[in-house]
Every structure is written in structure tokens, then in C-alpha cells.
Amino acid sequence: MPSFSPAIAYRLEAARAVVHDAARLAMSMRPAAGGPVGTQKAAQDWLTETDGAVEAFIAERMTALFPEDGFQGEEGGMAREGQLRWVVDPIDGTSNYARGRNRWCVSLGLLEGDTPVAGVIEAPALREVYTALLGHGAFLNGKRIQASPVKDPASAMIEMGWSNRVPKAVFIEKIDAIMSLGAMPRSGGSGALALADVACGRLDGYIEIVINLWDVAAALPLLAEAGACVSPFLHTGGLTGPATILAANPHIAQTLSEAVAIPLK
The missing domain is CATH 3.40.190.80 (D-Maltodextrin-Binding Protein; domain 2)
Known part of the structure; x- marks a missing residue:
């Protein structure tokens, strides 16, 4: 397991700011409630103009901040390889987003080799931000979270x-x-x-x-x-x-x- 480094912590803070701005962009482009807006890549597999716009926005910002890091997106594929690799889903829950529903998010994870070391998920319509740094906890809107205690x-x-x-x-x-x-x-x-x-x-x-x-x-x-x-x-x-x-x-x-x-x- 990779050990914690200030460089990873710094990247998480930067990613949180970039994802927040990307989520604002997605909200500004969100369709009104109603029938789906967008095209279908396959049955029930929706693609909107926002998917491409948000991914391009995140790719540009993260490349400017960390040009040595790899980058992979749902829409653009593997743009760059690297020991540290950012992986983005610009709109996860596009079928919901395309109908003006609230359950969708912008998701950006960081891998070191084959180990996930940090992640940011922002669901702006729900006003929720999840963050995690390997070895330093997981949080929802700044409060630590843990898995359910349900046993039955x-x-x-x-x-x-x-x-x-x-x-x-x-x-x-x-x-x-x-x-x-x-x-x-x-x-x-x-x-x-x-x-x-x-x-x-x-x-x-x-x-x-x-x-x-x-x-x-x-x-x-x-x-x-x-x-x-x-x-x-x-x-x-x-x-x-x-x-x-x-x-x-x-x-x-x-x-x-x-x-x-x-x-x-």
C-alpha cells in the first residue's frame, strides 16, 4: 500500500476545488425536469452535451495543475498514463441527469499504480460532497462516515x-x-x-x-x-x-x- 504523502493530500484538495467548479458547470447546463435530453450510446445508456463539457473542463484543469499525472475519462479514454492517474466520470447517473432528476454526480478518483488513494464525489443537486484520502478517513460534507452496523x-x-x-x-x-x-x-x-x-x-x-x-x-x-x-x-x-x-x-x-x-x- 502506498504511504501517505503531502503530495497526495495536496492533490485531493485541488481535486475538490476542480470538481466543485465542474459540478457548478453541470448544474448550469442541467436540463429541465421532463423527458430525456441527449442521445443514446446504447439502450438506456445516455450521453448529454454536459458529459463532454465537464470532462473537458476537468481534464484541462487537472492537466494544468499536474501535467505529470495520468488522466483517464469516460468519454475521452486514456489521455495520459502515469504512476498517479486521475479517473473521471463527468456525470455519473446520466439517465437521471438527462431528465432533470437530482441523483447524479461528478466523480474524480486518484490511483497510485493499482491502488485507489483519493477520491471526490460531488452531487450538487443533493448538496453533498464525499471525500476520502487513503489512511485518513472518508467524509460527507466534512463529517466522518462509516459503513452501516446492520447485521440482519x-x-x-x-x-x-x-x-x-x-x-x-x-x-x-x-x-x-x-x-x-x-x-x-x-x-x-x-x-x-x-x-x-x-x-x-x-x-x-x-x-x-x-x-x-x-x-x-x-x-x-x-x-x-x-x-x-x-x-x-x-x-x-x-x-x-x-x-x-x-x-x-x-x-x-x-x-x-x-x-x-x-x-x-
Whole structure:
């Protein structure tokens, strides 16, 4: 595990300011409530003008601040490689954003090699900012957060992300396994915010069969610092392509893992 350095802490503070400005830009461009505004890359996979604008804004600012760092975006791919790499999802929850809904965020994570070391997630319509620095805690609006204490799956709330890349039978199988535990299923349309909800205890678990690095990069240090258990996403293909993730509070993680057949190791 990389050790803490002032350089990483400085980068987190800079990232928080850049993400805040990017979130303001996204809010200024947000469509009014109603039918979706944007285009579809695939079924239910939305792209808006804001996605490109926000990613370009963050890329320009972070490149100016840290030209030696790598940079990877959902829309632009791997722009630069580096031992330190920024990974951005300009609008996570675009399907919500495109309809003028509130559950979406700007997400920026920092990896050192293959270790997530810092992350910022801002959901401006919800007035929430999550930050985490490896070894120094996870926070929501400046207050320390931790995973839920729920131990009984029958009292748990579990979210499962939906993707058109997952066969319907697989999705139904996993949802059925969640419900068979007695847990309450949910689906909110933003992987980054769902993982943040696990970190702060609003959810007891989250699974998604196919999800990308930019969706989770900022949330992974949140989860680690909040005491959640997470499947080895980065080591099962997540560094280079889509992979499966499970995150849960430590009390139900093993039970959930066995129920949905997603290993924690």
C-alpha cells in the first residue's frame, strides 16, 4: 500500500476545488425536469452535451495543475498514463441527469499504480460532497462516515445496478437472491452514489455485474476508509475493462457474497 504523502493530500484538495467548479458547470447546463435530453450510446445508456463539457473542463484543469499525472475519462479514454492517474466520470447517473432528476454526480478518483488513494464525489443537486484520502478517513460534507452496523440481512437495504450488458436472467437471479435474504432491493441509477451510500451507511450493500473503473474510482477509497468490504474489482479486470463489484457493510458482506455468488477474495 502506498504511504501517505503531502503530495497526495495536496492533490485531493485541488481535486475538490476542480470538481466543485465542474459540478457548478453541470448544474448550469442541467436540463429541465421532463423527458430525456441527449442521445443514446446504447439502450438506456445516455450521453448529454454536459458529459463532454465537464470532462473537458476537468481534464484541462487537472492537466494544468499536474501535467505529470495520468488522466483517464469516460468519454475521452486514456489521455495520459502515469504512476498517479486521475479517473473521471463527468456525470455519473446520466439517465437521471438527462431528465432533470437530482441523483447524479461528478466523480474524480486518484490511483497510485493499482491502488485507489483519493477520491471526490460531488452531487450538487443533493448538496453533498464525499471525500476520502487513503489512511485518513472518508467524509460527507466534512463529517466522518462509516459503513452501516446492520447485521440482519432481513433488515438490510441492497442496491443492484442495471446494465443492458447483463442478460435479463442474470439480473433477475441476483435480485431474487437479494430478496431471498429478506433484504430490500433498490436501484437508483448512479453507481458512484450507490457505493458512496454504502460507505456512509445509507445502503448496506451494492452490486453491479458490469461496471467500469470511472464509475467506481472515486468511491473505492471512500469504501476502504469507511470500513466496508469490497470485492477485488481492480484485480478481476476492473483496471482495464468492465468488471463486477460487490460492496457491503462488514456484517452482511459474506452472507451477501455467498447469496449472489460474487467472491470477496
